[in-house]
Amino acid sequence: MAQPPRLDGAPGYRQETLDSLLGPDGSAAPAAQALSDTVFVVLDLETTGGAPDGGGITEVGAVKVRGGRQLGTFGTLVNPGERLPPFITVLTGITDAMLAPAPRIEAVLPSLLEFLRDAVLVAHNAPYDVGFLKAACARHGYPWPRPHVLDTAALARRALTRDEVPNRKLATLARFFRSAVEPTHRALDDAKATVDVLHGLIERLGSFRVHTLGDAIEFAKAVTPTQRRKRHLAEGLPHVPGVYVFRAADDRALYVGTSKDIGTRVRSYFTAAEKRARISEMLAAATRVEAVECAHPLEAQVRELRLIAAHAPPYNRRSKHPDRVVWLKLTAEAYPRLSVVRQLADDDAAYLGPFSSRRTAELAAAGMYDAVPLRQCTLKLSPRTPTPACALAELGRCPAPCEHRISPQEYASRAASPFRTATHGDPGPVVDALLARIDTLSGRQRYEEAAVVRARLVALLRATVRMQRLDALTRLPELIAARRDQVGGWEIAVIRHGRLAAAATSPPRLHPRPTLDMARATAETVQPGPGPVPAATAEETERILAWLELTDTRLVDTSGDWVSPIRGAARFSTLLAKAEAAAPGKEWSVRPALTDRSDDARSHRL
Template sequence: MPDYHQETLDALFDDPRAATLFSSTFVVVDLETTGGAPDGGGITEIGAVKVRGGEVLGEFGTLVNPEEQLPAFITVLTGITEVMLLEAPKIDTVLPAFLEFAAGAVWVAHNAPYDVGFLKAACAKHGYAWPKPLVLDTAAIARRALIADEVPNHKLSTLARHFRAATQPVHRALDDARATVDVLHGLFARLGSLKVHTVGDVLEFVKAVSPAQRRKRHLADGLPDKPGVYVFRGHKDRPLYIGTSSSIATRVRSYFTAAEKRARIDEMLNAAERVEAIPCAHSLEAEVRELRLIATHKPPYNRRSKFPERVLWLKLTREAYPRLSIVRELQDDGAAYLGPFPSRRGAELAAAGVYDALPIRQCTHKLSLRTTTPACALAELGRCPAPCEHRISADDYESAAAGPFRTATVGDPGPVVRGLLARIEVLAAAERFEDAATIRSRMVAFLRTAVRMQRLASLTALPELIAARPAASGGWELAVVRHGRLAAAGVSPPRVHPQPTLDVVLATAETVRPGPGPTPRASPEETERILAWLERPETRLVKADVGWASPATGAGRWRPFLTRAEAAATVHFDLDG
C-alpha cells in the first residue's frame, strides 16, 4: 500500500529549491512537434507524467492539431499522420488543462530548452500567463553525472537502455515521458552519492561546478545563520582561508556553487578538511575579528591584509637640520611622522612631493652646527638651501622647511599642498603636462596620507568611546572602542533597555593602553572599519571620555579637494582649494 503523508502548511510556502528530491513533485513532459523552432513550428502531441517519491500520481496525454501541414519526415519519425490530427483539440484549448496538471510542480524534460521553448511560445501566442516553473533537464544532468565509459552519448534512448527503463522511447510523447521518468529516477540515485539531495542542488549541479566543490559540499552543513567569521582549515587544522559574512551558512554554501569561479578558491577547497564558524555579535565585530585572524595566521589563500604590520612611515628626524627618512617603526621619540603607508612607493611619492614643495635637504649626512660639509649638486641647482654649508640658519630652516612638514602631520597641510599646486600651474602653463601629472600624483599621495593619519588619530586619541546602532532584528548593536581598537561588542535584546547588556559588555571589555602615533593599539584597517561603522547615519554615540574632534584647520578640510584631485583627468586645479 502506498505511503501517503500530509504536507504541512509551511511546506507549501517553502522555497521549492530547498525541497528534497523525494518530497518534490515533478511533471515529466515530452512534446512531439512539426519541427523547426518554437516560433515557427507547432505542437502535435503532449505527454506528461506526474511523480513524487518514486510513485506515479497521474498522466496527461493528448494529440494536438497544429493547424499546419505535417512534414512527411515527422510522420515517418513518429507515426503521427495528418488524419490522426484532424479531430484533435487545438493548442489553445489544451494548454489550460496541461498548465493545471503541471501547476506547482517542478518540470522535467529531456533536452528541456526545446520542449519548454514550445510551451512558452504557445502561452505567449494565446495569452496564457507563463508559470515560470523550475525546470530540470535530464540530458544536462546526465552529462554531469555519467562518464563516457558508461554511456556513448546522452540520447534518451541510450539513457533508457542504461537505466533499464520499463518503457522504451518511440518518439510518441507519453511513452517518451514515461521513459524519461525512469531515467530521472536512475539519475537521482546517482546524484545521492554525489551529495545532491535537493532541487536546488540539482540546479547547481548541472552548472559548471568543479569536482572539488561537489566533493566538499558537506563542509557547509550545520553552520550557523549568524554574522561572524568562517575559517577553512586544512591538514593539521591549518587555516587556509578566512572570511566574514552577515550569514556564515549562506556565504560558505556559495563557495560550492557555480557562481564561485576563482581558481585559487577551487584549489583551496581541494585542501580544505573542515570549516570553523566563529559567530559574532554583529558585522563590525566580524570584520575586526577577520582582520585580526588574517594578521595572526596569514592564511595562504587570503590576499588582502595578510601583513598589516608591514607599513611604512615618513619620519622627520630630530637633528639640527632635520631630513626625511622612510622607516618601518613609529617610535615615541618626539619626531614628526607621516603615515602609515602601505607600500614603499607610496612613501617615496609623498616624500618627493614634500621635496617639491619645501626646501628640506635630501642628503643623508649628519650635519653639525659647528662644522660644514661640502654642498651637493642639488644646492648648485637651487633645489636645496645648503644647510651643510650653513647658508641657512637652523631657525630659518625650521620655519621654511621642517616646520611646515611638522605642522602638516598634525594640523594644516595647506603650505605643502599650495606649494605643489603652484608648481603644477607653472608646468601646465608651459605645456609640460606629463611633469605636471607627476607632481599631482605626489600631491595626492601626500595629502591622502595626511588626511588618513589625522582621521585615525582623532579616534585613537580617545581612551573610550561607546556607540550603538539599531540591529536589524531589533535591539541595539553595541561597540566599545578604546584608542581605536574594538575592545568589546554585543547586541541587546529587542524591546529591552540596552543598559544591562552594555554593563555586561563593559565588564568584559579589553583593557587598551595608550601609545604613540595615529594607530597605537590596532591596525590602520581595523580603526578604519570602526570609523566607517561610527560614521553611519544610524549610529548613535552613547559616551566618550573626551571630545571626538579633528582640528578645524587640519587635513580633513581638504577631503573634498582630494576627491576631485584623485578623479581629475587634467592637471589644472583651483589654487583656492
C-alpha cells in the same frame, strides 16, 4: 530574459543557460528540501524546430510527481500558426491536419502555468524547453513564474560514466533505467519517459551524498571532483555571522574568510560558481572547516583581520602582513628631513602614514619635496659646522641648510612646519603648491610631467586624509555605538582607541541597555600608544569607521569629542577623487578642481 532585437525590428529571444534557470531570486533551490518531498513537473515540448524566436510550440506534455507517485498529467497539441516543416512531421508524426483544430499557445499558457505552480520544473535538455516557454510568456504578456529547474541531461552527465551509457540522449537513458514508456518524440510519452529517468537518477545521486533539491541542482552544474568529494566539509556549519577557517590535516590555517551566514558562504565553495584556481588547490588540501560565531558582521570582519594577521594563511591574498607598513618620519633635529621608517617611536618627530609600501611612501615624500623646500640628503647636519652643498642646492631645489644659508628657525618655518601642519591640520598650502605646479606644467603641455606630480599629490593627500580619519577615532579612550539589525535587535560595539574591544547583540523587543552595560564591563582593556593607530591595525580601524559612518549607526556614548580639523584633509575628498580618476598621461583640468575642493570645507564634528 534578455531580448536582443531582430533585424526586422521584432523582439528576439535566446535559449537560456542553466545558471539563469535556478530559481526565483537567481539562487539555488532551498538546500533543506528533500528530493523525496519535492513536487516535480516533468515537461516535454514538441516544436517546429529552431530557436525560440524562429519557431513555435506544437505539443505540450507534462507529468506531476512527488515521492515516486504520479499526481497528474497535462497534454495538448498546440496550433503554432504556421505550416510544419516536413522533417518535423516525419520525426514526430504530427501533421498540419492534426494541429488545425488545436488551441493556440496563448490559450494553453494559463492552464500550463497553473499546473507548474510551486513545483520544480524538470526537462531533458531543460534550457531548450524553458527557452520556448519563456519566449511564449513574454510574447503574450504572461509573467514567467521562475521555477527552480532541474535538467536530467546535466544530471546524467555527472552521475553516469561513459562505460554505463554511450551518450545522454533520452532514449538511451530510458533504456538504461528500464523505463516503462519508450520515448516517441511525442510530448507526453517523452515526459513520462523522463519521469522514469529522473527517478533512476535520484537513486543514483544517493551514492554522491546528494539528498536535497539544492544539492541536486548544484550537482548538475560543472563542479570539480574535488568540490564534490569535499562538499561534506560544509555540513553542520551555523547560519550566523562569523569567521570560517579552512584547515589542513596538520591543523594549519589554509584560508580565512568571513560572512553574514557562515554555512551558506562555505557551501558556495563547493558549487560551480567557485572557479578560482587557488581556491581549488586550497580545497584539495583542506580536511575540516572551523567556524567562529560572532555577535554581528563588524565583529566578524575584525576577527577575520586578526586571524589572517596571526596565521598568514597561504591562500589569503590580502591583510596577511599588517605589520609590513611604513611611515614617513620628519626627524627631530636642527634641520629635519624625511625618512621612511617601519615603526612609530614615542618621540617628538612628526609622522605620516601608514603606507602599504615603501614606494608609495617615497611618492608622497616626493610630493612634499615639490611643495616645500625640505632637504633630501640623509646627512645629520650640525647647526655649527657647515657641510659642502649638493647639486640640489645649486639647482635651487634646496635652501642648503648644510652650508647654513638658512637658519634653523627659518628652515622650520618654510620646510618643517608645513609638513607638520599638513599631517595634523590643514594641508592646503602643500596642496596649493602642487596644484600650481601641475597647472604650470599643463599650461606648457608637459602632460607627462604633470601626471607625475599628480601621482605624488594623490599619494600625499590620500595618506593625509587616511591618517586624520584614523587619528580622530584612535584618540578616544572609549566610544560605544549601536546599529539596528535585520530582526529588530541592536548590534553593539565598544571601541577603545580605534580597536574593537567588545561586541554584542541585543535581542529584539528587549531594552539594549543591559546588553550594552555587560559588553562595556567585559570589554578588552586597551592602552594608548604613539601615532594614529596605537592599538589596532589601520585596516581594523578603517573597518570600524566604515561601520560607524553607516546612516543607521547611532553613537551611544563617548569619552570625549570625536572631531577632525575644520580645515583638515577631509575637505579635499572631491579633489582626491578627481585626481585618482584621471587617466595617467592625460591632461587634467586643475581649475575646476580648485573650485570643487572648497565645497567640501566644513566642520567634521560628529
